[in-house]
Amino acid sequence: MIAFACSITKPDQFRRCAEPGIRRAAEADSVRYELPAAGTIARSYNALLDRAAERDDLEALVLLHQDAEIVDADLCAKVRAALSDPDVAVVGCAGALDVRSIAWWEGSVTLASFINRYEDHGGGDLHSFSWTWEDAPPWAHTGEVETLDGFVLALAPWAVRSIRFDESLSRFHGYDLDYCLQVREAGRKVVTADFRAIHHREIEMLPDPEEWIEAHINVAEKWDGRMPGIGTAPGSWRERALRAEAERDAAAAEAHTQVLELEARARELERGLAETRESLSWRLSAPLRWVGRSRTPAGRRTRAPRFAR
Amino acid sequence: MIAFGSTIVDPEAYRRFAAAGIRRAVEPDSVVHSFAAVGNTCRGFNLLLDSVAGHDDLEALVIVDPRTEIAGPGFCAAVREALRDPDVAVAGAAGARDVSTIAWWEGEVSSAPIAHRYYEHGGGEMAGYAWAGPVAPLGEVDSVDGLLMVLSPWAVRTIRFDESLVMGHGYDLDYCLQVREAGRKVVTADLRVTHHRALELLAEPDVWVEGHIKLADKWDGHWPGRSGEPVDWKARARRAEAEREAARTMAYSSTLRVDAEVLALERALAEMTESLSWRVTAPLRGLNRLRRRAS
Numbered sequence: 001m002i003a004f005a006c007s008i009t010k011p012d013q014f015r016r017c018a019e020p021g022i023r024r025a026a027e028a029d030s031v032r033y034e035l036p037a038a039g040t041i042a043r044s045y046n047a048l049l050d051r052a053a054e055r056d057d058l059e060a061l062v063l064l065h066q067d068a069e070i071v072d073a074d075l076c077a078k079v080r081a082a083l084s085d086p087d088v089a090v091v092g093c094a095g096a097l098d099v100r101s102i103a104w105w106e107g108s109v110t111l112a113s114f115i116n117r118y119e120d121h122g123g124g125d126l127h128s129f130s131w132t133w134e135d136a137p138p139w140a141h142t143g144e145v146e147t148l149d150g151f152v153l154a155l156a157p158w159a160v161r162s163i164r165f166d167e168s169l170s171r172f173h174g175y176d177l178d179y180c181l182q183v184r185e186a187g188r189k190v191v192t193a194d195f196r197a198i199h200h201r202e203i204e205m206l207p208d209p210e211e212w213i214e215a216h217i218n219v220a221e222k223w224d225g226r227m228p229g230i231g232t233a234p235g236s237w238r239e240r241a242l243r244a245e246a247e248r249d250a251a252a253a254e255a256h257t258q259v260l261e262l263e264a265r266a267r268e269l270e271r272g273l274a275e276t277r278e279s280l281s282w283r284l285s286a287p288l289r290w291v292g293r294s295r296t297p298a299g300r301r302t303r304a305p306r307f308a309r
Numbered sequence: 310m311i312a313f314g315s316t317i318v319d320p321e322a323y324r325r326f327a328a329a330g331i332r333r334a335v336e337p338d339s340v341v342h343s344f345a346a347v348g349n350t351c352r353g354f355n356l357l358l359d360s361v362a363g364h365d366d367l368e369a370l371v372i373v374d375p376r377t378e379i380a381g382p383g384f385c386a387a388v389r390e391a392l393r394d395p396d397v398a399v400a401g402a403a404g405a406r407d408v409s410t411i412a413w414w415e416g417e418v419s420s421a422p423i424a425h426r427y428y429e430h431g432g433g434e435m436a437g438y439a440w441a442g443p444v445a446p447l448g449e450v451d452s453v454d455g456l457l458m459v460l461s462p463w464a465v466r467t468i469r470f471d472e473s474l475v476m477g478h479g480y481d482l483d484y485c486l487q488v489r490e491a492g493r494k495v496v497t498a499d500l501r502v503t504h505h506r507a508l509e510l511l512a513e514p515d516v517w518v519e520g521h522i523k524l525a526d527k528w529d530g531h532w533p534g535r536s537g538e539p540v541d542w543k544a545r546a547r548r549a550e551a552e553r554e555a556a557r558t559m560a561y562s563s564t565l566r567v568d569a570e571v572l573a574l575e576r577a578l579a580e581m582t583e584s585l586s587w588r589v590t591a592p593l594r595g596l597n598r599l600r601r602r603a604s
Contacts, residue, residue, distance in 0.1 A: 101550070101551075101554055102554075103554035103555075103557070103558060105558075106554060106557065116565075118569065120569075121566065121569035121570050121573060122569065122570075122572070122573035122576070124569055124572060124573075126565060126569075203562060203565045203566050203569055204562050204566070205558050205559070205561060205562040205565075206555055206558050206559055206562065209555045209559065212551075212555055212558075213548070213551040213552055213555050214551075216550070216551035216554060216555070217547045217548065217551050220547060220550070220551070221547070233550070236542070237542035237543045237545070237546045238529075238542045238546075240542075240546040240549075240550065241542055241545040241546035241549050242521075242522045242525045242526060242529075243518070243522055244546060244549035244550040244552070244553045245410060245521070245525065245545075245549045245552075245553075246410070246517075246518040246519075246521030246522050246525070247518055247553045248549055248552045248553035248555075248556045249410055249411070249412035249415060249521060249556075250511060250514045250517055250518050250521070251553060251556035251557040251559075251560050252412065252415065252556045252559075252560070253412065253510045253511045253514070253517075254510075254511070254514070254560040254563075255556065255559050255560040255562075255563040256414075256440045256441070256510055257508060257509050257510045257511070258560065258563035258564050258566075258567050259440050259563060259567075260427075260435075260440060260508040260510070261430075261508055261567055262563075262566070262567040262570055262571065263435060264427055264429055264430040264433060264435075264508055265430050265567070265571045266570060266571060266574055267430070267431075267433050268430040268431040268433075269571065269574040269575060269577075269578055270574065271431065272578050273574070273577060273578055273581065276578070276581050276582060276587075277581075279594070280593070280597070281587070281590035281591075281593045281594050281597075282581075282586075282587070282590075284590060284593070285586030285587065285589060285590050286586075288585060288586035288589065
């Protein structure tokens with residue numbers, strides 16, 4: 001039996017995002033664990049592990065965020081296939097190699113089969129690189145990785161019963177890397193599999209940078225010396241500090257550049273919109289558009305967006 | 310006498326921007342020095358210092374970046390006002406307090422009205438350093454931006470730009486740190502300019518990173534106002550490495566946000582220009598274009 005579990009802080013979001021995906025993927029005998037969050041995500045997930053661990057017939061536990069929507073109706077078959085290797089303990093749809101910190105995406109990402117679906121800024125989909133195999137780059141492949149993105153994870157019964165999420169690290173961040181590191185330290189494997197999900201979330205990737213920074217430090221401190229590459233870097237502490245501060249400021253300058261680019265590109269497009277609206281031909285053809293609008297359902301009418309920059 | 314000086318890599322930029330502004334600002338007795346850039350930025354600036362240091366009547370040297378255009382009349386009066394306090398050794402149009410690295414804009418930014426004129430995306434003008442959220446009033450700062458530096462005679466004759474900063478990055482902050490270490494003041498003042506520059510803030514981030522490290526290394530332990538503070542290098546490294554990854558992630562977010570916002574505008578424009586009414590009236594616009602060309 002493959003179980004599905006979700007820790008819920010926003011019931012509406014769960015109903016809109018996670019629940020349809022669970023219904024799509026669940027089998028007739030699947031058990032669903034949907035519990036209100038209890039403190040940190042690690043603590044909430046451990047409570048879900050406790051529930052699932054009691055089931056003797058457990059084949060896998062699929063843990064997903066309330067804003068994650070499983071796309072594949074045959075997810076269970078794919079999870080079973082991945083877990084057919086008894087050494088495999090965790091499966092996901094996005095993961096990376098050469099991971100040095102909780103910013104796992106700074107490693108060599110081998111699979112990212114998800115869409116980031118946002119509603120801010122007029123809404124839209126950001127397709128990750130292996131959403132469709134036809135468009136995937138040469139480095140996209142399934143298989144063993146060092147860590148997975150925690151928004152959808154499938155855990156083997158061994159993992160459910162043996163490895164706990166570390167409740168001391170952070171309220172939300174880094175729990176997925178830490179779990180994968182624990183699994184690998186215990187000699188088991190972490191793999192990606194060919195299933196897909198939609199992550200319904202805002203474009204902003206770090207709404208709480210201070211909390212994320214603390215998690216980054218905590219994970220680095222915990223794993224330095226225990227797992228190669230994590231928490232370590234060349235040079236003395238002084239050299240590392242000076243380099244990281246420089247690279248931090250360069251990255252921040254890059255973000256500032258993006259803001260300026262946005263301002264300039266938006267102004268250019270707004271000029272184009274204004275010129276079009278003020279042109280003689282646009283004004284002359286107003287009656288045609290009025291007729292067109294009267295034949296268009298109200299919901300499909302669009303207006304040029306205005307952004308606060 | 311107020312002197313003006315520039316070291317020039319791009320003569321066309323100098324002619325269009327810096328020279329035009331200097332012509333607007335000079336007084337009858339002003340001296341203007343423009344030299345071809347030799348070696349690194351600091352070597353060129355020291356040549357400017359050497360060239361004006363001998364003037365007994367020197368009131369100030371204004372070092373103008375070739376892409377900086379002094380904006381309005383009354384500039385020399387503003388320079389004199391900025392240097393009225395004899396302790397002031399450097400004045401600039403923009404700067405910041407609480408500066409801890411060459412990314413001075415990460416401090417509390419103080420800026421005169423500066424226009425940033427850019428030439429990408431059809432060109433345009435925006436408020437300079439608006440992205441850095443300038444909130445501090447004009448006055449004493451830790452460092453000024455090298456786009457325009459006003460040096461007092463004391464500074465010209467006493468403090469040199471550090472030519473060991475081979476990459477040139479951070480020469481402005483380094484000069485201000487030297488000035489402050491010597492007990493003098495650095496200020497921002499109402500020195501109005503237009504900066505003609507690309508949108509991109511760091512053209513060569515890797516080189517800039519090396520410059521950042523070199524300057525931090527140079528001033529470690531005797532940064533004015535912070536000397537003697539104990540440093541826990543391990544904690545500082547851990548924090549900086551985390552902040553670096555956070556900054557990179559936020560830069561990705563910015564990229565995604567830019568793409569999403571621009572995409573929405575592009576959609577709106579496409580909807581207008583792909584509409585039936587727009588296509589029906591295409592011949593009209595064609596005729597209009599011909600008419601404009603003919604006239």
